[in-house]
Amino acid sequence: MDLSPWGSPPLGERLGGGHRNEVRRAGDDWVVRRSRRSAASLEWELDLLDHLPRHGFTVPGVVRTRDGRRHADGVVVQHWLPGREPTDEDWPLVADELRRLHTLMTDWPPRPDLPGTRDLLTLDQGGDVDLTRMPPKAVATCRQAWQALTGPTTVIHGDPCAANIRLQGGRVGFLDWDEARVDHPWLDLADIPGLAVPAEAEAAVNAWEAANAWFMEPTYGRGRLARVPVDEIVDN
Numbered sequence: 107m108d109l110s111p112w113g114s115p116p117l118g119e120r121l122g123g124g125h126r127n128e129v130r131r132a133g134d135d136w137v138v139r140r141s142r143r144s145a146a147s148l149e150w151e152l153d154l155l156d157h158l159p160r161h162g163f164t165v166p167g168v169v170r171t172r173d174g175r176r177h178a179d180g181v182v183v184q185h186w187l188p189g190r191e192p193t194d195e196d197w198p199l200v201a202d203e204l205r206r207l208h209t210l211m212t213d214w215p216p217r218p219d220l221p222g223t224r225d226l227l228t229l230d231q232g233g234d235v236d237l238t239r240m241p242p243k244a245v246a247t248c249r250q251a252w253q254a255l256t257g258p259t260t261v262i263h264g265d266p267c268a269a270n271i272r273l274q275g276g277r278v279g280f281l282d283w284d285e286a287r288v289d290h291p292w293l294d295l296a297d298i299p300g301l302a303v304p305a306e307a308e309a310a311v312n313a314w315e316a317a318n319a320w321f322m323e324p325t326y327g328r329g330r331l332a333r334v335p336v337d338e339i340v341d342n
Contacts, residue, residue: 111171164279189272211261222289251313
């Protein structure tokens with residue numbers, strides 16, 4: 107990754123084990139990510155990260171280039187967010203902070219090129235989802251699960267797993283907003299450990315994870331689809 111717009115800090119080790127973005131340490135306290143999103147979609151994410159701290163949310167701050175840009179050719183530099191991953195007793199606090207996000211962000215515009223599940227009832231592609239390349243029965247299963255979600259949509263984090271959460275001084279911080287979008291709030295909450303959610307929420311988040319991972323993480327994607335209740339076995 108070209109870090110010359112930031113003064114060419116030394117590039118450190120690669121972080122995480124995901125399949126989506128290259129993320130590395132840089133310098134003493136920076137994190138560098140190469141985004142796969144369109145410029146408009148990335149701008150949406152960075153606008154969100156500028157907005158949330160004004161309302162008391164803890165998110166990684168963006169390091170601008172020496173000429174003032176927030177990203178350069180899809181490369182984003184952010185400050186390291188200190189803290190620890192949540193333990194069992196922390197998850198209610200995490201869920202409360204997600205609910206606060208959902209309450210605040212009901213009027214935020216949709217993210218360009220990253221449709222939510224309600225959009226994918228009629229659209230076939232967007233973000234990491236390409237329903238045209240999935241088996242028809244799998245698509246029908248996903249859409250049936252998403253159709254069951256009713257009520258208002260809002261900005262969701264999109265991937266509030268333990269690796270993307272930092273606890274420090276009783277405050278919850280959220281990393282990696284790459285999958286943030288406007289969608290149903292249950293899609294943030296359904297995978298929170300120990301949180302009771304409606305059956306339709308579990309089905310919808312399993313369907314989302316299946317569609318989102320179908321090509322990049324096929325074993326994981328098919329495993330999540332298998333957890334969606336269906337009347338017959340989906341042909342993979």
